[in-house]
Amino acid sequence: MSRGLGDVYKRQKVTDENKSRLVYKKYSQWDSLAQMTLIQSIEETFRIMIPFDEMMCIDSYEHGLDYLTDKLK
Numbered sequence: 001m002s003r004g005l006g007d008v009y010k011r012q013k014v015t016d017e018n019k020s021r022l023v024y025k026k027y028s029q030w031d032s033l034a035q036m037t038l039i040q041s042i043e044e045t046f047r048i049m050i051p052f053d054e055m056m057c058i059d060s061y062e063h064g065l066d067y068l069t070d071k072l073k
Contacts, residue, residue, distance in 0.1 A: 039058065
């Protein structure tokens with residue numbers, strides 16, 4: 001059973017070299033279940049609600065970072 005992308009982020013150090021490879025459905029452990037686990041982890045960690053129509057905008061490490069930077073201004 002997949003532990004979810006949130007766990008993948010916790011187990012790996014994100015570097016400039018590997019963050020460009022963290023892309024939905026291109027990273028082997030980032031499937032739809034991991035996507036929803038990641039969204040839930042982001043919502044709980046940052047105490048925000050991500051609207052359903054915006055969830056799939058977080059489809060890479062960089063897009064997730066951009067999304068959070070914008071929402072947490």
